[in-house]
Amino acid sequence: MFENLSDRLTDVxxxxxxxxxxxxxxxxxxxxxxxxxxxEADVNFKVVKDFVARVREQAIGEEVTKSLTPGQQVIKxxxxxxxxxxxxxxxxxxxxxxxxxxxxVMLVGLQGAGKTTMAAKLALYMRKKGKxxxxxxxxxxxxxxxxxxxxxxxxxxxxxxxxxxxxxxxDIAEHALRQARINGNNFVIVDTAxxxxxxxxxxxxxxxxxxxxxPTEIMLVVDAMIGQESVKVAEAxxxxxxxxxxxxxxxxxxxxxxxxxxxxxxxxxxxxxxxTGEKTDAIEPFHPDRLAQRIxxxxxxxxxxxxx
Amino acid sequence: FRSEDPIxxxxxxxxxxxxIAGDVGAExxxxxxxxxxxRCEKKGLKFASEARSLLKSELVNRLDVDTPQxxxxxxxxxxxxxxxxxxxxxxxxxxKLSNRYKAMGKNVILAAADTFRAAAIDQLQHWADRVGVxxxxxxxxxxxxxxxxxxxxxxxNQQADVLIIDTAxxxxxxxxxxKELEKISNxxxxxxxxxxxxxxxVLDATTGQNGLIQARAFTQAAQVTHLALTKLDGTAKGGIAxxxxxEIERPIKYIGTGETINxxxxxxxxxxxxALFEEE
Ligand SMILES: Nc1nc2c(ncn2[C@@H]2O[C@H](COP(=O)(O)OP(=O)(O)OP(=O)(O)O)[C@@H](O)[C@H]2O)c(=O)[nH]1
Ligand SMILES: Nc1nc2c(ncn2[C@@H]2O[C@H](COP(=O)(O)OP(=O)(O)OP(=O)(O)O)[C@@H](O)[C@H]2O)c(=O)[nH]1
Ligand SMILES: [Mg+2]
Ligand SMILES: [Mg+2]
Numbered sequence: 347m348f349e350n351l352s353d354r355l356t357d358v359x360x361x362x363x364x365x366x367x368x369x370x371x372x373x374x375x376x377x378x379x380x381x382x383x384x385x386e387a388d389v390n391f392k393v394v395k396d397f398v399a400r401v402r403e404q405a406i407g408e409e410v411t412k413s414l415t416p417g418q419q420v421i422k423x424x425x426x427x428x429x430x431x432x433x434x435x436x437x438x439x440x441x442x443x444x445x446x447x448x449x450x451v452m453l454v455g456l457q458g459a460g461k462t463t464m465a466a467k468l469a470l471y472m473r474k475k476g477k478x479x480x481x482x483x484x485x486x487x488x489x490x491x492x493x494x495x496x497x498x499x500x501x502x503x504x505x506x507x508x509x510x511x512x513x514x515x516x517d518i519a520e521h522a523l524r525q526a527r528i529n530g531n532n533f534v535i536v537d538t539a540x541x542x543x544x545x546x547x548x549x550x551x552x553x554x555x556x557x558x559x560x561p562t563e564i565m566l567v568v569d570a571m572i573g574q575e576s577v578k579v580a581e582a583x584x585x586x587x588x589x590x591x592x593x594x595x596x597x598x599x600x601x602x603x604x605x606x607x608x609x610x611x612x613x614x615x616x617x618x619x620x621x622t623g624e625k626t627d628a629i630e631p632f633h634p635d636r637l638a639q640r641i642x643x644x645x646x647x648x649x650x651x652x653x654x
Numbered sequence: 655f656r657s658e659d660p661i662x663x664x665x666x667x668x669x670x671x672x673x674i675a676g677d678v679g680a681e682x683x684x685x686x687x688x689x690x691x692x693r694c695e696k697k698g699l700k701f702a703s704e705a706r707s708l709l710k711s712e713l714v715n716r717l718d719v720d721t722p723q724x725x726x727x728x729x730x731x732x733x734x735x736x737x738x739x740x741x742x743x744x745x746x747x748x749x750k751l752s753n754r755y756k757a758m759g760k761n762v763i764l765a766a767a768d769t770f771r772a773a774a775i776d777q778l779q780h781w782a783d784r785v786g787v788x789x790x791x792x793x794x795x796x797x798x799x800x801x802x803x804x805x806x807x808x809x810x811n812q813q814a815d816v817l818i819i820d821t822a823x824x825x826x827x828x829x830x831x832x833k834e835l836e837k838i839s840n841x842x843x844x845x846x847x848x849x850x851x852x853x854x855x856v857l858d859a860t861t862g863q864n865g866l867i868q869a870r871a872f873t874q875a876a877q878v879t880h881l882a883l884t885k886l887d888g889t890a891k892g893g894i895a896x897x898x899x900x901e902i903e904r905p906i907k908y909i910g911t912g913e914t915i916n917x918x919x920x921x922x923x924x925x926x927x928x929a930l931f932e933e934e
Contacts (some may be wrong), residue, residue: 385680388862391671456860457885457913458741462772487913489780494773501772542888569741573677573862575890596740599825601864615932624740624771 357418387604432634457540460595466498480531483508485539542580576605595621676891686848738856740823743884749781751916760815765805766791768822826871859892
């Protein structure tokens with residue numbers, strides 16, 4: 347098996363030995379490999395289908411640039427389309443337009459995705475930008491979830507608002523907002539419990555929190571290792587609460603993170619941050635081109651193509 | 655789809671897609687469907703329903719691997735090391751297992767060897783209190799090997815039946831963290847030559863193709879003996895398990911189906927495969 351897409355494509359086109367314009371059969375042979383590579387990277391199969399169809403349309407008849415092999419040419423088209431779909435440029439975090447009203451960021455997602463860790467990371471990140479953050483512990487279900495956020499807050503010397511496990515999350519959120527206004531915290535980050543998108547009760551609870559505090563940002567936090575499920579998860583969360591951003595965590599591992607493409611595709615919501623480790627400073631603003639190269643499993647060829 | 659429908663090319667495409675949608679992986683799905691197709695032709699099968707049944711039994715067979723194992727009933731103490739990447743459900747699974755062994759009448763001791771993640775010790779302690787089993791722990795940031803050492807000592811002194819060691823989540827690509835698992839394992843080996851008797855790799859059912867890389871790396875670093883598949887109460891099918899079981903030749907022992915201590919079941923290949931074919 348080939349390590350990455352560029353090896354695969356090079357092999358296909360070497361066998362075809364094609365030159366000049368990309369013909370239909372060249373492109374189809376290449377796109378078979380592209381399809382496999384995207385599926386191996388966990389891009390959702392329906393998203394792959396549409397993607398491949400779009401690339402096919404663009405690639406057929408394309409003049410092969412002198413300095414590129416046909417394989418590289420197809421990679422370039424695939425890569426550019428991927429970057430385009432991932433969002434072309436970084437979209438910064440939304441901030442409250444009203445000086446009186448703090449920015450409210452709410453983090454939602456499946457169990458274990460990395461929400462609590464990301465809450466702390468965002469707090470630190472925004473403090474470095476001059477904000478005065480308040481962390482809100484609205485996960486009353488997971489054992490020691492509040493303690494986890496409090497521990498992180500303490501490490502960073504960032505205040506954490508909590509009311510134990512007996513107060514309902516919408517109430518906690520509202521009380522926290524009041525507290526933020528009193529204490530002059532202009533950046534409020536609400537950590538919520540992990541939940542399955544099919545859990546009606548807990549999804550309803552999220553809606554209540556949203557109604558009560560009207561967040562500036564509702565970000566879906568997703569594990570980079572997630573597979574084909576990503577589409578169902580993103581669609582269901584987006585249907586219940588209007589997502590404004592996606593965050594992909596655990597990108598410091600070796601998962602390709604193709605789910606980012608799927609989720610961006612089905613929600614139209616930009617990917618804003620990446621989680622790059624367990625420590626609280628392991629956060630990066632999202633850059634589409636790097637993720638595109640990662641999804642395709644190549645870095646080296648891109649420099650080559652970029653020079654062409 | 656009706657039972658008298660004939661086998662068509664579209665059927666094979668559909669089945670392949672169904673496997674891919676369940677995270678079986680594109681290449682693996684292709685291979686499995688191809689093999690079932692050949693078998694169908696050889697047998698002269700005509701109906702789509704027959705093809706589906708054959709595919710199901712092929713899938714069930716692929717999950718059925720034999721592994722040398724120690725008896726959890728008669729090995730004393732029975733030492734279980736729980737490993738996996740971050741957030742898959744290790745600590746919650748340990749809560750469920752403690753409850754299971756306690757119900758079997760066993761004396762259980764837990765080791766809080768995740769000294770890294772914020773409040774990981776509190777989380778384990780919470781569950782242990784709920785179930786009613788002791789936890790051996792040190793301060794946050796302590797050496798996990800030292801915690802494992804204390805726990806083996808306690809297990810030995812109290813003649814406990816089962817020792818379950820919780821470890822910090824770690825990505826398989828982090829070599830020094832993977833090395834740390836080896837160290838923990840060696841600590842218990844020093845006291846009981848054949849321990850840990852069970853090395854349980856926990857996999858999240860929503861995991862895609864990276865699951866196979868996880869399984870390879872953890873098997874190499876920590877000699878995984880069994881798998882546990884968590885979060886099967888969601889809509890994810892956990893299809894990456896086929897490639898994993900085939901490659902590392904270790905069976906799935908448990909499934910996790912929720913966040914409470916009762917949401918645990920022994921793995922059953924047939925219902926797992928049937929769920930793969932269910933539409934939501
Ligand atoms: N390697 C790595 N680990 C991460 C990252 N983000 C979070 N984690 C780890 O993933 C695990 C789960 O993180 P949490 O922040 O507790 O996840 P959560 O979404 O709040 O979990 P629940 O509240 O249980 O739903 C922990 O072990 C974290 O240390 C990341 O970017 N990289
Ligand atoms: N729906 C569902 N959630 C689960 C299941 N098992 C665990 N969880 C949840 O997943 C999240 C992570 O579980 P943990 O047990 O903390 O996972 P872990 O592997 O110990 O995490 P780290 O120690 O941070 O690596 C928690 O919110 C659990 O409640 C399951 O079978 N189904
Ligand atoms: Mg959390
Ligand atoms: Mg844990």
